[in-house]
Amino acid sequence: MEELEWVIPFVPAEDVFLLGIVPGIEWVIAAAVIVYAAHSLYGGLVPQSQVFGPIFRGRSGAGRVVALTFDDGPHPTATRQIMDLLEARGARGTFFVIGRHAEACPDIVREIVRRGHEVGNHTQSHSWLMALALFRKTRDEIEICQETILKIAGHRPRFYRQPIGFKNPFLFRQLKRSGLVAIGWQARGFDSHASDSGPVARRVLRKVRPGGIIALHDGCDMEMDRDRTATIATLSTVLDRLEREGFRFTTVSRLLGESPYQSGTPDGAAQPHPGRRPFAVRPGPPDQPAA
Ligand SMILES: [Zn+2]
Numbered sequence: 426m427e428e429l430e431w432v433i434p435f436v437p438a439e440d441v442f443l444l445g446i447v448p449g450i451e452w453v454i455a456a457a458v459i460v461y462a463a464h465s466l467y468g469g470l471v472p473q474s475q476v477f478g479p480i481f482r483g484r485s486g487a488g489r490v491v492a493l494t495f496d497d498g499p500h501p502t503a504t505r506q507i508m509d510l511l512e513a514r515g516a517r518g519t520f521f522v523i524g525r526h527a528e529a530c531p532d533i534v535r536e537i538v539r540r541g542h543e544v545g546n547h548t549q550s551h552s553w554l555m556a557l558a559l560f561r562k563t564r565d566e567i568e569i570c571q572e573t574i575l576k577i578a579g580h581r582p583r584f585y586r587q588p589i590g591f592k593n594p595f596l597f598r599q600l601k602r603s604g605l606v607a608i609g610w611q612a613r614g615f616d617s618h619a620s621d622s623g624p625v626a627r628r629v630l631r632k633v634r635p636g637g638i639i640a641l642h643d644g645c646d647m648e649m650d651r652d653r654t655a656t657i658a659t660l661s662t663v664l665d666r667l668e669r670e671g672f673r674f675t676t677v678s679r680l681l682g683e684s685p686y687q688s689g690t691p692d693g694a695a696q697p698h699p700g701r702r703p704f705a706v707r708p709g710p711p712d713q714p715a716a
Pocket of ligand 1: 496497547551587588589646
């Protein structure tokens with residue numbers, strides 16, 4: 426009985442119903458606990474897992490198109506450089522901003538929206554402990570960031586990306602309450618702390634598929650003005666290569682077919698982006714700038 430008493434330390438083994446009646450039941454219970462724990466760890470720590478709820482990672486059958494997303498900004502200089510790079514190709518991106526960075530650089534958040542790019546929620550503080558957070562912490566990280574973006578840009582985002590991809594069992598209940606859709610990725614470069622763009626670009630290009638989402642970092646969660654040279658070089662390489670291969674670049678809202686913002690925002694500007702506009706599935710020129 427030692428194993429069972431270790432698993433359920435406050436319940437005397439002999440008091441558990443069926444123990445002693447069904448031979449080996451303690452092993453069945455122990456196995457169930459281990460499976461449950463492994464299942465929860467997988468759901469919480471593996472970014473692409475959908476154990477706790479749905480995550481949009483791309484649209485198969487969308488043709489040669491990819492959505493470009495950027496996390497952890499806004500960055501005092503890099504966010505604008507990235508927008509310039511995208512716009513030179515007629516493309517737009519989706520920027521998942523950290524609330525406290527948005528508060529430090531509100532003009533850049535407004536500029537993202539004004540230039541036709543999209544702003545999403547990446548939590549207020551980008552805590553690495555979100556996988557272990559209880560409901561209250563989860564709610565606050567999400568809702569305070571929503572309010573921060575609303576106050577700065579006049580829109581409540583529709584899209585949410587979890588820091589580092591970690592999730593917890595409370596996350597999806599709060600996302601539903603906040604009217605948010607969880608957005609994942611199909612290809613990421615691990616560029617957050619990278620100094621060499623070569624491996625980052627190769628990782629992205631190896632994983633990217635038509636209809637997928639690429640995740641890069643215009644900012645850094647730990648240091649707001651960290652050098653982003655590697656990410657910008659990576660983006661140039663990726664854009665050049667994918668363009669040569671006939672890909673078009675789009676935003677999460679176009680790929681998903683939903684507006685990037687929730688209606689009912691105070692300024693009454695309901696939907697600044699042609700959210701449900703379908704995109705062509707055949708190779709063609711890059712998307713035109715958003716309205
Ligand atoms: Zn992040």
